[in-house]
Amino acid sequence: MKKSLFKNFSSFLFLFLTLNAIHSLYAEEAKxxxxxxxxxxxxxIDGQNNHDWVKCSPVMIDTLEATxxxxxxxxxxxxxxxxxFSPDFTKYxxxxxxxxxxxxxxxxxxxxxxxxxxxxxLVVVHAADNSFPNWKEYNEMIGLGGxxxxxxxxxxxxxxxxxxxxxxxxxxRGGSHGRPLEYxxxxxxxxHPITKGLPAEFLQAKEELYDRxxxxxxxxxxxxxxxxxxxSERHEPVLMTITYGEGRIFHTVMGHDSKSMLGIAFxxxxxxGTEWAAxxxxxxxxxxxxTLPADTAASRDPKDIKPxxxxx
Ligand code: ZN
Numbered sequence: 287m288k289k290s291l292f293k294n295f296s297s298f299l300f301l302f303l304t305l306n307a308i309h310s311l312y313a314e315e316a317k318x319x320x321x322x323x324x325x326x327x328x329x330x331i332d333g334q335n336n337h338d339w340v341k342c343s344p345v346m347i348d349t350l351e352a353t354x355x356x357x358x359x360x361x362x363x364x365x366x367x368x369x370x371f372s373p374d375f376t377k378y379x380x381x382x383x384x385x386x387x388x389x390x391x392x393x394x395x396x397x398x399x400x401x402x403x404x405x406x407x408l409v410v411v412h413a414a415d416n417s418f419p420n421w422k423e424y425n426e427m428i429g430l431g432g433x434x435x436x437x438x439x440x441x442x443x444x445x446x447x448x449x450x451x452x453x454x455x456x457x458x459r460g461g462s463h464g465r466p467l468e469y470x471x472x473x474x475x476x477x478h479p480i481t482k483g484l485p486a487e488f489l490q491a492k493e494e495l496y497d498r499x500x501x502x503x504x505x506x507x508x509x510x511x512x513x514x515x516x517x518s519e520r521h522e523p524v525l526m527t528i529t530y531g532e533g534r535i536f537h538t539v540m541g542h543d544s545k546s547m548l549g550i551a552f553x554x555x556x557x558x559g560t561e562w563a564a565x566x567x568x569x570x571x572x573x574x575x576x577t578l579p580a581d582t583a584a585s586r587d588p589k590d591i592k593p594x595x596x597x598x
Contacts (some may be wrong), residue, residue, distance in 0.1 A: 326356045326564045329378040333363035334387025337413050341544035343384050346411070348588035349553045350560060353570070355594065363387065375401035379564040383414040389421070399423045403531030407563040411556070412541040415499065416461065427535050429506040429528040430499035432461020441501040446474060446511040446521035453503065460500030464517030466542070468492045468583040471524050471551055473510045480525065480536070480558045481509050483572030487580040490524075491549030493542035497522045505529045510555075525555055527562070536563040548585040550578050570594050 330347065332339040343360065350356040359378070363371045368388045375381060375398055390398070402408060410428050418424040419434030430444055436459065443454040471488050473481045490512070497518035506528045511521040528535040536559035540552045547553070554577075558568045571594065578584060 326380065326561060327378045328356050328358045328380050328382050328560065328564070329373065329375070330358055330360045330382045330384060331363060332360065332384040333367065334365060334385060335413055336386055336416070338543060339384050342541065342547060345544050345547040345588060346382065346384065346541075346556065349547070349556060349591060352588050352591035353557055353594050355557075355561060355569075358382075363390075372397070375406055378406070380407040380409060380560060382409045382411070382560060383417070384411050386413040386417040389418060395421065395423075402427060402533035402535075405532035407533055408535045409556070409560050409563050410535065410537040412496075412539060415496075415537060415539065423530075425501050426504060427528060427530045427533070428501065428537055429503050429526050429535070430460075430501035430523060430537070432496060432499045434461075436460030436500050438500070441503060443498055443500055444503045444506075444508075444523060445497075445518070446508060446523070451508055458498070460498060461496065462498045462517060463494040463496050464514060466492050466494050467515060469495045469512040469515070469524075470580060471510050471512050472521070475507060475509045478507065478509050478527065478562075479566075479568040480527070480555065480562050483568070483570075484554065484558075485573065485575040485578055485580065488551050488575070488578040489580055489583040490540055490551035491546045491583045491585050493540070493546035493549075495522065495524075496539040499523070499539075525559070527559075534563045534566060536560065545585075548587065550584040550586050553586065553588070553591065554578060 330343060332343045347358050350358060361373055365388055371390055372394050408427060415428050415431045416433045419436050425431055438457045440460055445452055468489050471490055473486050475481060495512055495514050497514035506526055508523045508526055510525040512524045514520055514522045524539050526537040538555055541547050554573050558570055562568050
């Protein structure tokens with residue numbers, strides 16, 4: 287009896303060690319291909335916008351999903367659904383806003399502020415920074431915004447001049463743009479996880495470039511700017527990060543329409559910015575200037591985005 291127990295135990299031990307070794311091998315393999323990198327849960331909010339959100343949201347969804355890193359749920363908050371819009375934000379690693387519309391209920395707004403303050407995260411795309419002009423906390427989260435009656439009461443104009451950030455308190459409306467153009471995005475802070483591994487300059491597909499945005503701009507980092515030719519003629523913020531409480535916010539002014547969202551500049555910065563907002567890190571490999579050049583506005587169907595081999 288004792289002998290057989292011992293025999294069984296050694297068989298068990300052998301089996302255990304073998305399985306363990308096999309498991310480690312698979313774990314190593316998964317680690318090197320990035321397949322064990324946990325999925326980031328994203329809530330995309332759309333449903334109202336002065337832009338074509340019906341066409342734009344699918345491009346963002348396809349772009350993020352093509353990487354294999356994100357799972358996306360979508361809340362389409364049309365005018366008739368605003369009163370009932372009350373999601374559990376805490377289920378998501380990051381909220382992706384493609385929303386420029388009616389005010390949410392006071393409860394939803396206060397849930398959202400609490401979520402971000404306590405370490406929830408946000409990505410703001412293009413006209414989402416037009417939304418909620420008189421929601422103080424939202425303006426603090428996005429750093430800068432435009433339209434909706436924004437003016438000097440909402441904060442200074444903030445732009446880049448002679449190698450530094452200018453806070454310009456002069457009076458005037460917030461939010462403007464010149465005619466659509468291909469614009470050169472210049473990285474101003476290359477040591478941030480989002481911009482580290484991007485070319486120093488790259489061209490975005492033709493679209494309008496926001497200028498003269500205004501806002502509190504507190505706890506805000508300007509990662510990249512572009513010269514608003516035919517607009518303010520200033521170097522305007524294009525990519526920003528903001529911290530609000532424990533929350534991380536990534537704000538991109540790119541993404542005017544579904545065509546310019548095919549711009550590799552838009553796609554790669556959205557991918558990296560969303561991962562950074564959700565996790566504080568970027569595991570995607572560097573983007574070369576062949577993929578994202580400065581002399582051609584490169585575009586790509588999201589279908590051609592390869593699932594990433596994440597750098598751990
Ligand atoms: Zn636009």
